[in-house]
Amino acid sequence: MTQPDTKTQTIRTWEDDPGQPPAARQPIQRPIPNGSAGPLAVAVAGARPAQSGDYPGSEEFRYWAAVDALSRAATFWGKHLPAGTTWNPDVGSVLEATLDFGDLLNAYYDREGLKFFRHAVAGVTVHSGESPDVACHETGHAILDALRPDLWGAFSAEVAAFHEAFGDMSAILASLEVGSLADDVLAETHGNPAQSSRLSRLAEQLGWAIRQSAPDKVEADCLRNAANSWFYQDPIALPPLAPANQLSSEPHYFSRIFTGAFFEGLAGVFRQQQNRDGAGLVKAGDVMGSLLVAALRTTPVVPRFYAQTAAHMLAADQTLYGGAHVPALSAAFIRHGILSPGEAISMATLAEEQLTAVAEPEPGLLAPLDETTVPGERFGLTDVFSVRVPAQEPRFRVAGAAPEGGELEQVANPERAALSFVEDLFRQGRVEVPDDVLTPAAPVVDGTRTHTHAVARTESGELSLDRVLFAAP
Ligand SMILES: [Zn+2]
Structure with a gap:
């Protein structure tokens, strides 16, 4: 000591x-x-x-x-x-x-x-x-x-x-x-x-x-x-x-x-x-x-x-x-x-x-991210909701290595990446959804998991899914 x-x-x-x-x-x-x-x-x-x-x-x-x-x-x-x-x-x-x-x-x-x-x-x-x-x-x-x-x-x-x-x-x-x-x-x-x-x-x-x-x-x-x-x-x-x-x-x-x-x-x-x-x-x-x-x-x-x-x-x-x-x-x-x-x-x-x-980044390079809408019924929600898509303009044509050799395909679809991440979050019980947005057939929203994301109504009354926190494990 x-x-x-x-x-x-x-x-x-x-x-x-x-x-x-x-x-x-x-x-x-x-x-x-x-x-x-x-x-x-x-x-x-x-x-x-x-x-x-x-x-x-x-x-x-x-x-x-x-x-x-x-x-x-x-x-x-x-x-x-x-x-x-x-x-x-x-x-x-x-x-x-x-x-x-x-x-x-x-x-x-x-x-x-x-x-x-x-x-x-x-x-x-x-x-x-x-x-x-x-x-x-x-x-x-x-x-x-x-x-x-x-x-x-x-x-x-x-x-x-x-x-x-x-x-x-x-x-x-x-x-x-x-x-x-x-x-x-x-x-x-x-x-x-x-x-x-x-x-x-x-x-x-x-x-x-x-x-x-x-x-x-x-x-x-x-x-x-x-x-x-x-x-x-x-x-x-x-x-x-x-x-x-x-x-x-x-x-x-x-x-x-x-x-x-x-x-x-x-x-x-x-x-x-x-x-x-x-x-x-x-x-x-x-x-x-x-x-x-x-x-x-x-x-x-x-x-x-x-x-x-x-x-x-x-x-x-x-x-x-x-x-x-x-x-x-x-x-x-x-x-x-x-x-x-x-x-x-x-x-x-x-x-x-x-x-x-x-x-020195040219102006507009890091423009605000575009949104896309996701059909809510896929996850038991009453309405469509929006998410932000990783769709800024890539500067370098790099995609990462392909396991067999060479590079992966250059074109990675930002919308597909976003939808895949949305599905990951729902499957892992990471999304908080207000009761009035859930349909009776909605799969149980897991109350035991830490919710990193939440569905909420925007000022115009539409649904949006956004991050609320980063959690450790
Ligand atoms: Zn972390």
């Missing part, structure tokens, strides 16, 4: 996660975090406790651990986001986390703020907000929503999965803000951070808790592991749900493909550093964060969002770093099927004017 801190200038927290019980991890000490220091202010609801009693298991510990984790994520992304970026207007000027929102194994970002939960499993009460991995993942949703609010309501399994991948990438990158973790990871992986480690194993404690009652829902050693071998497939061709050792179009599981490629890219950029030490890994994290942000400023919302984002990252590297990391990133995207070899080659040889266009 760490000794009480008498100077009271530091707080105790976890490096990245409490770990799976029986926990052997020791908390680390960090300077008292100041959530309102940066341009993206964060806070934890409730009165600020003294930090003198902040031992694992106490409310004080959970408070300071959460403020520290949210601050890490806000500090990391604050370095890379365009100046003047603010939280989504619905959030307000401060992203506030509520730590004990109820009894669940979950965590939400709902455009009001962040919600964390507690649940007792096998004698251990798991507080999701105590894990920096979980807290930085949820903060990641808020960061991406600040940068690209149009992704929130885009009906596309791949776009929704990218939001989840961004949360996991946020957890990975923000944990490098804790200098000691980078050293630990290099020691654990013998200098090869592409291997499975504390950095790649996300939310070990929450994963353990879910594993006790639903072992097929999580990976063997954590919730999701970024050191993985997932290869891209068109989500339309995948089942909406599968055990964690298979691929499905469910966004959390599908997110692992992009996170896996990103993690391998991070290791590749690390290998290019002059000093392959902890500081070198932190530097590689900054390169990857800057490329993600630069790409996402201008990546249009299209069904093949992974390939389009990867292409924009390669273009951004040519603009920001003279293409220094293009070979490492290309190898990672090719290995995970996000780009075909031919697509990566075409991206490495862009003309000057194409690079300029990526750096």
Whole structure:
């Protein structure tokens, strides 16, 4: 047990996660975090406790651990986001986390703020907000929503999965803000951070808790592991749900493909550093964060969002770093099927004017998403409802790798992607529907599942289906 801190200038927290019980991890000490220091202010609801009693298991510990984790994520992304970026207007000027929102194994970002939960499993009460991995993942949703609010309501399994991948990438990158973790990871992986480690194993404690009652829902050693071998497939061709050792179009599981490629890219950029030490890994994290942000400023919302984002990252590297990391990133995207070899080659040889266009988006490129109507009777609703379609103009002709070789077909139909995602949501019980909109023959709306989407009436009286939150598992 760490000794009480008498100077009271530091707080105790976890490096990245409490770990799976029986926990052997020791908390680390960090300077008292100041959530309102940066341009993206964060806070934890409730009165600020003294930090003198902040031992694992106490409310004080959970408070300071959460403020520290949210601050890490806000500090990391604050370095890379365009100046003047603010939280989504619905959030307000401060992203506030509520730590004990109820009894669940979950965590939400709902455009009001962040919600964390507690649940007792096998004698251990798991507080999701105590894990920096979980807290930085949820903060990641808020960061991406600040940068690209149009992704929130885009009906596309791949776009929704990218939001989840961004949360996991946020957890990975923000944990490098804790200098000691980078050293630990290099020691654990013998200098090869592409291997499975504390950095790649996300939310070990929450994963353990879910594993006790639903072992097929999580990976063997954590919730999701970024050191993985997932290869891209068109989500339309995948089942909406599968055990964690298979691929499905469910966004959390599908997110692992992009996170896996990103993690391998991070290791590749690390290998290019002059000093392959902890500081070198932190530097590689900054390169990857800057490329993600630069790409996402201008990546249009299209069904093949992974390939389009990867292409924009390669273009951004040519603009920001003279293409220094293009070979490492290309190898990672090719290995995970996000780009075909031919697509990566075409991206490495862009003309000057194409690079300029990526750096400074032409007006109208990221136009508001068109809507389409879906027949309600298919799902037992009284009327048609509208959803937003991922139909912005693609900039690069990239579609991802075909398993047999070459590329997938270039034309991915945005409307088909949207309808497939709608059906996934209804099949998985993710949609809340008001009683007066349900027909007597409607299949039971599952009240036991977390509803990520809801049908509601617009001002003109028509029905619309939209997102209400991102949930953790
Ligand atoms: Zn999430």
